[in-house]
Amino acid sequence: MTNDLMSIRQMCDAFEVTPRTLRFYEAKELLFPQRDGTRRLFTRRDRARLTLILRGKRFGFSLEDIRQILDLYDRDGSNHAQTIRTYELAQQRLAQMEAQHAELGVAITELKSELDAGGAMIAGLRRAAE
Amino acid sequence: MTNDLMSIRQMCDAFEVTPRTLRFYEAKELLFPQRDGTRRLFTRRDRARLTLILRGKRFGFSLEDIRQILDLYDRDGSNHAQTIRTYELAQQRLAQMEAQHAELGVAITELKSELDAGGAMIAGLRRAAE
DNA sequence: AGAGTGCTTGACGTTAACGTAAATGTAACG
DNA sequence: CGTTACATTTACGTTAACGTCAAGCACTCT
Structure with a gap:
């Protein structure tokens, strides 16, 4: 079964990221692995957070956006106002994505x-080159 | 009528770019304005090239891509093989764009x-925050 | 003890496309 | 001639998300 604590390598293999990435996320306060002396031990909570980080990235959120969202819930998971703000952030991002898509x-x-027209861009280039 | 030679400011106003941008493009060998002493004078050819540069940017080509394409035609506008290569470059870029779009x-x-489901991402965040 | 493996921190490097600031030049106006 | 207005070159700064060393612990195997 999945051990509760994972080494950096196990994490890398499980999530297909590099050690550098995990250390970077820790430096950016997105993850908070425990320590066994000097070594990092990632908890179930870190894994949950990393899952969300990677998901957020797929959606095009910046790490900073993700950190803010994560922090909101760290402070008070039951705060309705913050839930709303997260929603709004997501909605904004969705709007951006749709605009970009369009x-x-x-x-x-x-x-x-x-291209179909036989390359107007290319024709343009030809003109540009005189 | 449109004068054949334009100052940097006229160019900026006409194309909505900054002086820095025009100088940058010159440094990158995308434009080759003449000089009146120390000052730049942009020709019709520069304007044609700039039009294509901006068009290329809208299509997501990098400046380096654009420079290469432009150069191909500078060397020999009638070279069929190079026309083909430009086509291929455009096709590749198109494929990238379609993938990205998808x-x-x-x-x-x-x-x-x-979001519709009531925020699985948010639910996920809640779980992550425990 | 020596070798090998894996982990750590620290810190500079990378990429694109300009932004921005500093020091200087020059052309025209009054 | 002094000021104003715009131009020029040089060169460092910016942003994101890591990559890539370098130097050095910490364990384990032999």
């Missing part, structure tokens, strides 16, 4: 049409 | 469903 769609369409 | 779509869907 823009990218437009750019793709443009680029495609230029 | 990924973003997935992330949006995920984030939305978590």
Whole structure:
């Protein structure tokens, strides 16, 4: 079964990250591994947090965003106002993502049409080169 | 009418970029303004190139990519092999953009469903904070 | 004891595309 | 000639998220 405490290597293997990354997250106060003398021991809580960190990254949140969200719940997991703020943060991020998605769609369409048209961009380049 | 030679400020106003940007592009060999003593004078050719640079940026090309493409045509605008290479570069970039677009779509869907579900991410955070 | 393995901290390096500040030049206005 | 307005070069600063050494413990095996 999954031991409650994991070494840095076990963590790396389990989450496919480098030791540097875990130390970096600790330095940024995203993780708080215990110590066995000098060595880090990651707890179940660290693993839960790391899961959320990686998930947040997939959503395009910055580590700083993630840290803030995590901190809100560290201070008071039952604070409704903070839950709301987290929601808002997520909604904002969602809006950004949707805008980005749309823009990218437009750019793709443009680029495609230029390629289909025999390369207006290339024609443009030709003009640019005189 | 549009004068054939433009000062750096006229260029900035016309293209909504900063002087720093134009000097930077010159340093990167994307533009080659003439000189009136010490001052830069941008030609029609520079404007055509800048148009393409900005277009390329909208498509997500790096300045280095753009410079290479521009250079290909500077050397020989009629070289068919180079036209092909430019095409390929554009196709590659298009593929990247489509992949990115798709990924973003997935992330949006995920984030939305978590928000709709009452915030699995938030629930997750709650768990993480214990 | 020596070797090997894994972990630690510390600190500088990387990348892109400019921003920003300092010191200086020069052209035109009054 | 003095000031104002814009131009120029040089060069360090910025941002994110780690990468990449370097030097040195801590254990274990032999």
